[in-house]
Amino acid sequence: MKPIFAKILDGKANDIYGLKVVDAPYFSTEFHFHEECQLTYTLESEGRRMIGDSIENFGSDELILVGSNLPHVWHNSIQYFSGVDQQSHARSVSVFIHPDKILDLFKEPDNIQRIKNFFQLAKRGMKFGDAIKNQLKELMLKVVSEGEEVGRLIGLLEILNLLCSTKDYEFLTSPGYTNNYQLKDNDRMDKILKYVFDNFNQEILLSAAAEMTNMNKQAFCRYFKNRTQKTFVSFVNEVRIGHACKLMAQSDQQISELAYACGFNNLSNFNKFFKLAKGITPKEYKRMLVVD
Template sequence: MRPVPAKILEGKENEVFDTKVVNSPYFSTLFHFHEECQINYVVESEGTRMIGDSIESFSHDDLTLVGSNIPHVWHNTEKYFIETENNSVAKSITLFFHPEKVLNILAQFGNTKKMADFFQLSKRCMQFTGKAKSEVKPLLIQLADEENVLLRLSLLSKILHILSQTKDYHLLTGAGYTNTYHLKDNDRMDIILKYIFSNFTKEIELKLVADMIHMNKQSFCRYFKSRTQKTFVEFVNEVRIGHACKLLTNIDYRVCNLAYDCGFNSLSNFNKFFKKAKGLSPREYRMKYTTSPLSIKVS
């Protein structure tokens, strides 16, 4: 899936920010990037989100900040594309803002170093939790409906102030991540990622995926790592671990077959990779992220 450059505020050159409300059967699967920073609140939906080199499952009530020119996509689970009768919907509110234009405005009133530092940190991309998320959600909803220019500016200021001051977040991308995608990549990465996101619970053969974009295995491995900064196996396993984390936080889910439900061919490989990726065993992860952990056997 190649990320394409998007012009979010095209035709609105004098505008510093804008909002977008999505209420559709599923989110767009276009992998893209743009100069504007993006604060995204998922009201309702679930699937896999890829931001830079971060691959995680997402669900409702997810609040993230994507920095300038960082490739990203929210890809819904398969049911959103094939089970139209189940009334699954994808709802989100997104605030786009141009960081340089915001800083130029703020510079008229004082020192902008702290905000500039925050915008630089946003290139690592951030997921917000706790009090900060609770405070920002109603402001985003209000901003999406507000038409008065002064009130909109006030709401933007409040949102940026809260997010730039809080410690209720974790960084999503690696410290050394850079956007290495090229516009000449055509549609090869689109084919690869859509196939992975749709088939990660099953065995995925490297040769099959390489054949899909007419490469031999060696060339494909070099190509894939140059674009994602991960080996193919690492990438697929991170998608699977993200799905496992979602299952573990559902206290109604019985985890005796967790490894196999996520596409791993052995329990020992699953436990080993999960601990490496999350720094916790599956048991410890569930106890940390649920208030009423079930008695489970995962190792």
């Protein structure tokens, strides 16, 4: 799935920010990146998101920051596209901040360095804790509803001040992640990510994925790892493990049932890959959920 370069503020040279409100049956599944930092609060929806080399489930009441030129996509669960669940809906609010244009507003070196440091950290993507999330989402909703440009700009600066001050977040991508996607790439990765996200609970063959992109297996493996910085098998298993964690939190299914429901063909493989991904066994993870 190749991320497309998107110009959020194209044609508006003086704009330093942009706003986007989504209220639709499902989110767009286009994998893309852009120069602007994107702060997104999901009011209602669920599925899987990929940000850089991070693959996780997402749900309602989640606040995520995507840094400059960091590839990302929010992909809804299959029921959103099938129309089976008429109650499924996707609602979000996003604030886009252009790093260079924000920095041009400040003349004091100390202020510039503080903001520069934040924009550098943001390149790994951030997920915010509840305390700061509640403050930021209130400001975001206020900015979106604000009718005056001055009020929106003041709200934006308040948001930026909180972002630069808080330590209540976790990084999403690994420390060494870099964006290796190129604008000349075709839609190969688009096809692969959508295919895996929609079919992870079934058998997914490397040969089928390679054929889908018109490559042989060896070329496909090199291509996929260069773009995502992980092997195709690891990617598929991470998607499956993420779904298993979701099922464990929502139901009392036996671990063996969970394994097969997530696309693993035997319990041994499930246990092995789960521990590799989470550092603990499925039983330990389930026990931890009960304690919490």
